[in-house]
Amino acid sequence: MAGNRTFTMIKPDAFEAGNSGAILKMIEEAGFKIVAMKATRLTPELAGKFYEVHKERPFYKDLCAYMSSGPIIAAILEKDNAVEDFRNLIGATNPANAAEGTIRKIFAKSIEANAVHGSDSDENAAIEGNFYFSQLERVL
Ligand code: CMP
Numbered sequence: 804m805a806g807n808r809t810f811t812m813i814k815p816d817a818f819e820a821g822n823s824g825a826i827l828k829m830i831e832e833a834g835f836k837i838v839a840m841k842a843t844r845l846t847p848e849l850a851g852k853f854y855e856v857h858k859e860r861p862f863y864k865d866l867c868a869y870m871s872s873g874p875i876i877a878a879i880l881e882k883d884n885a886v887e888d889f890r891n892l893i894g895a896t897n898p899a900n901a902a903e904g905t906i907r908k909i910f911a912k913s914i915e916a917n918a919v920h921g922s923d924s925d926e927n928a929a930i931e932g933n934f935y936f937s938q939l940e941r942v943l
Contacts, residue, residue, distance in 0.1 A: 805884045805925065806886065806928065807882060807883055807885050808838070808879060808881050808885050808928055808929070808932065809835075809885040809889045809928045810879055810927075810931040810932045810935075811877070811880060811889065811919055811920055812875050812876065812878075812919065812920040813826055813827075813876040813919055814916065814917065814918055814920065815869065815873035815874065815916070816912050816917075816918060817910050817911075817919065818873060818874050818875055819874075826906055826918065827876075829906055830906075833882075834888075835880040835882045835889065836880065836881045836882065837881075838880065839879040839935075839943065840876065840877070841876070841936075841940075842876050843875060843876075843877060843935070844871070844875065845870055845871045845875065846871055847867050850868075850870035850871045852934075853870070853934055854866055854867065866915060869915055877935040879928075885928070886922055886923070886924060886928055889921045890921050890923070891905075892905065892921075893906045893907050893918075893919050894906060894907040894908050896914060897914040897917070898912070898913070898917055906919050907919065
């Protein structure tokens with residue numbers, strides 16, 4: 804059975820552009836409940852740890868530099884079928900391929916600066932949420 808939680812980040816490009824509020828509005832209007840949230844900033848080392856699964860990819864170094872280039876918002880979201888429904892809401896990784904009306908289609912600048920992150924599995928949603936939030940911050 805699909806889990807009911809996913810994890811997201813509003814990335815530096817969207818935060819810097821002042822799109823956090825509009826993105827959070829779309830997320831809430833799609834039926835997701837925010838159960839933990841904070842504005843923060845990654846160091847290059849922490850970005851590298853978060854995206855360690857991509858460390859052999861050619862874009863890894865640039866991704867770590869970009870993800871530590873400015874503030875982000877990290878959040879745990881709750882909804883039935885959360886991981887799949889959230890990925891449908893944000894659209895394809897490359898905004899050029901994202902469906903009309905999706906968050907990335909509306910707000911992303913490029914395949915790297917693609918406005919938001921969404922977990923790709925229930926297992927990674929838990930790992931990524933735990934990366935940012937302590938047990939005390941996950942009380943809801
Ligand atoms: P995200 O969903 O957070 O997962 C990995 C991130 O790496 C992705 O969004 C993009 O920001 C980035 N990414 C994925 N593919 C590429 C690519 N081909 N070139 C540059 N960045 C990429």
